[in-house]
Amino acid sequence: MMRRLDLAQVSFACCVLVNMVDVMGMFFTAPVMVPYGQQIGASTAEIAGFTTVRFSMAVISLLWMPRLADTKGVKLCILISVFGTAIAYGLQGNAYLFSGCERQLHSMRPGDSMNLWEGHECIVVNGTVGIVESIGNSSEVGLATALGSGGVLECTEDCGNKAGVYVMMAGRALAGFFGGTQPVLRAYVTQISLPNMALVKLRSTVLFASMQAGNFALAPIAGVISRFGLHWPWYVSTGVAVLCLVFVTAFFKNKEDIVMQSKKKVDAEEGEQVAEPVAAAPTVTPHVGPPPIKDKILLLMLLAYWCVFQCVAALILLLPLLLEYESFGLMDPTSLEKSRESLAAATSMVMVPHGVANFAMSTVGFLILSSKIGDRATMRVGATLAAVLLCFYGYASSELWHLLVLHGFVGVGLGLMVPAIAPTLQRYNTLAHPEKTSQAAALPLFGMQLGQIFGPLLFGLITGDTQDRSRMNLAWLVAGLSFLTGMLLMDFCFTLISRHPVMRKLTYTPEQIKTMLETNAQEEEVFVDDMCKLLRGMLTQGSPEYRGIKLWSGVAQRFVARVLRETIPKMREDPEEHLEDVAAWIAKVGTDADLDYFHAKFPHIPRHRRWQSDAYVGEQQFNDVACPSQCSTAESSLFPRSQALQAWELLLFPRTAGRPFNNDEEKEEEEENEEEEEDDEEGEEDHGEEEDDSIDDMAMPVMLPFLMIVRDDGYAAAAADDDDDDDDKYDE
Structure with missing residues (x-):
């Protein structure tokens, strides 16, 4: 079955899998990040630092990975990335093993009671044991009573061990250092799909959908898996990364290999026997412009990504903190462990309508609507909907079902917005920076990483350490306005892109592009400018082309x-x-x-x-x-x-x-x-001399x-x- 697929299709499938692996450790594990951090002894500031460290190292990955892909090939870059990501996920999943203090098991018969002492945290291993805390925290003084047939209680002394936190930090840093594959994948997918623009759009949409699968659609699964242990979502991510490494090693091919196979296939079908070596087909004269780092369009897009992905940080951090408020009824005053499990399960539940709506709209919904009103109008509709609803998360939600509705419609907005960005931006990168496509694709993603680095710090500063609902509402309002600002900047960037000379190539048919490649044609506008300069030189005294005309x-x-x-x-x-x-x-x-x-x-x-x-x-x-x-x-x-x-x-x-x-x-x-000569024949003799x-x-x-x-x-x-x-x- 695999042999029937060409190399481009198989390599694209590898890209989808790599993309999902890249985001699983970031979004798939998001519902259990807060409770898992608390389990290993991390404070609220340290839990926020997990995200900051991850995205800080991701900035570094955007410096070396695109350059490696442009110089040494995409396959080598992806293999290194997946291998390092698997190690990073394994470290994060095993961080809890390094955080343990002395543990004591207490077997309790029916009716037995035991006082809980300060500085210890007790959980029920099996059986039925009721824990009544005097101050609402099991690490403080309380009373444990065995019910039914009794049970086993495990108590851990709070010894201040931070080894698990440090291991978790190291794992997050490694995940960020090897997690910069998105610009590489986007550039590669565009290169193997051109000049078929419809195929570019379709594959870019599927690539984004794969990210959403790891981002939101699989998040509920993480909530279910966490019932067996809060560390299990990282184990699942590690297993997927190992499978992806094997698959990429076996089947992924670089663009040059795909082009060569395509050429051999055409030669075999036509029965052509090449007797003499044929020179490589000339390419269109590349666009001469500033490098990616000086491209104003890409720099504006960087700022837009920063504003938008600050809101992603808001979703990861603010949503669990919002669910801790008493009105949602998720916190159990008798058991901190149950409260954490309920919080993780509720966060996963809120992700369900969001993930389903996002996945549906980013695939079927986006393709249908964009075919009727265009990509840009579809992006505007989705971005406006998401920005408005984000502002109401704090003011209009007091029960769980409120968040289910709001988050579901935000998924609709994001599903309509995000798929419209990648195809247009990647087409521009390919045409404006043909020799540095991966580096051009990486530049806006710097804004994404910066937004996710400073986003938690910004919203953590707004909310503070206390449960002040007015500050929480303000944080969500800032998130919505930040998202709206990013959307307006993106729309302005698309206006600049549509006016850029290189985008005129999109009006050519595949046959015209092929002719341009075969004949080494200049861009029409460049050729016209050259001819204008030539004519001016021919008519201007002192020019080497001057023709001496007065x-x-x-x-x-x-x-x-x-x-x-x-x-x-x-x-x-x-x-x-x-x-x-x-x-x-x-x-x-x-x-x-x-x-x-x-x-x-x-x-x-x-x-x-x-x-x-x-x-x-x-x-x-x-x-x-x-x-x-x-x-x-x-x-x-x-x-x-x-x-x-x-x-x-x-x-x-x-x-x-x-x-x-x-x-x-x-x-x-x-x-x-x-x-006329016959008509004038009679008067020819009389007027000959005058004529x-x-x-x-x-x-x-x-x-x-x-x-x-x-x-x-x-x-x-x-x-x-x-x-x-x-x-x-x-x-x-």
């Missing part, structure tokens, strides 16, 4: 303008008619090689004969008139042969110059000329300014002083 004469200016307008004929829009016009134009002004190339590409277009005008016959006469024997070779070189013939043609054939040659039109003109004189008189004003253009001022003055000599030259 433009102080209005007649000369109008003549040059007419020549430029008539040089390129107007093409018809219909595809077939357009090709016919191109064929006629090439037959008129092109070479035999141009004709052969065109008709090899379009053999169905009739071949025109090479057009030979009388301009070639009169070439020597034109050179004699334009540059007499007394002018120097350097002066004559100012007017190239091809331009001289073109100007001579305009003077001799003003009706056909600059237009595609057409045999039928030529015949019609000849017939019209014959009819010759009129021809000379007409030629003088037409050719005199032309001679003034191609010669220097001295020759023009000499020609004006000696009218008789000039007339003799024109007669010749």
Whole structure:
């Protein structure tokens, strides 16, 4: 079955799995982070530090991982990342083993009671034991009573052991150091999917959905697993990382391998036997612009990511703290352990509607809505909905079902917003920074890491150490406004991206992009700018391209303008008619090689004969008139042969110059000329001499300014002083 899939499909499946592994330790374990931290003896500040350390090291990973992927290949980068992530998850899951103080087991028979002493924490291992605390905390003085058939009580002395906290910190730091695969994966998926933009959008959406699976959809599973032990979610994450490492080692391929396989497949299907080595296909001239670190669009996107992902920090930190309030009814005053379990289970439950809505909208919902109103409008709808609802988390929630509804609709908003960001941004990175795509993709993610570093500190400062509901409400309001600010910045960035020159390539069809690659074409706008510079140089004195044309004469200016307008004929829009016009134009002004190339590409277009005008016959006469024997070779070189013939043609054939040659039109003109000659045959003898004189008189004003253009001022003055000599030259 696997052999039927091509390398691109299998490699994309590896990307999905790696992406899910990368976020599992961050979001999949989020519901149990607070109670697990409390179990290993961490304070509230230390638990917040777990997130800060993880994302601080993630900033460092964004410095080395994209560079490694761009230089040594994506596969090596991913293997190192997954291996390090597996070790990090294992350390975090085993942190509780290093935090234990002296443990004592107390077996209690039915009806037995035991006083609890200060500095100890007791939990029920099995059986039924009721614990009544005098101050609401099992580590303080209380009373334990065996009920039913009795049970076993395990008590741990609070010895101040912080080894588990330090191990947890080390595991979080390693997870961040090896967790910067997102920009690498996004850049890789775009590269193996181009030029099919629809495929880029689809795969980017699926890649985001895989992140949501690890982020929210699997979070309820973590709550269930935590019933067997708060450390088990990290064990599950470690196992998934090991499986991913094996899968990537076996099946993932770099972009170059996929391109080579694709080429071999095409050659095999066409039955082509390559006898000689073929040069690599040329690439489109890369866009010349600032490096990613100086790209204003990417820097603005960095700031937008910072604002948005501060709210992600709010969801991770503020949601469990909000559920601790008495109105939600989750805290058990008789057992801290039960309170922690209830808190983890409630947090997981709130994630269920969020995860389901997010997953559904980021896949099916986004694709349907964006096809009707566009990606950008879909992003605006989702971002506005999420920003407004985040502001109401504190003010409009007092029961668990309130949070279920709010969090579910926020999932709808995020599901519509986030998938619209990656395809547009990654297309821009690929076109604007083709040699540094991974590094360009990493720059906005610096903002994500900074937001998640400073977000917990900001919201922890707002909420404080006490349960003040007004401060909690203010924290959620700040989160919503921060999200709205990030959305507005992203929308502005998309406006700048849509106006960027490189995005014009998105209007090309796959066939047009292929032609650009094969012919080493410049971007249209770049080519037009180059031609404008060339024309300016040809008409500007002192330029290496200067042609010696004197433009102080209005007649000369109008003549040059007419020549430029008539040089390129107007093409018809219909595809077939357009090709016919191109064929006629090439037959008129092109070479035999141009004709052969065109008709090899379009053999169905009739071949025109090479057009030979009388301009070639009169070439020597034109050179004699334009540059007499007394002018120097350097002066004559100012007017190239091809331009001289073109100007001579305009003077001799003003009706056909600059237009595609057409045999039928030529015949019609000849017939019209014959009819005119027959009509004027009777008066030809009487007015013959006058007609010759009129021809000379007409030629003088037409050719005199032309001679003034191609010669220097001295020759023009000499020609004006000696009218008789000039007339003799024109007669010749």
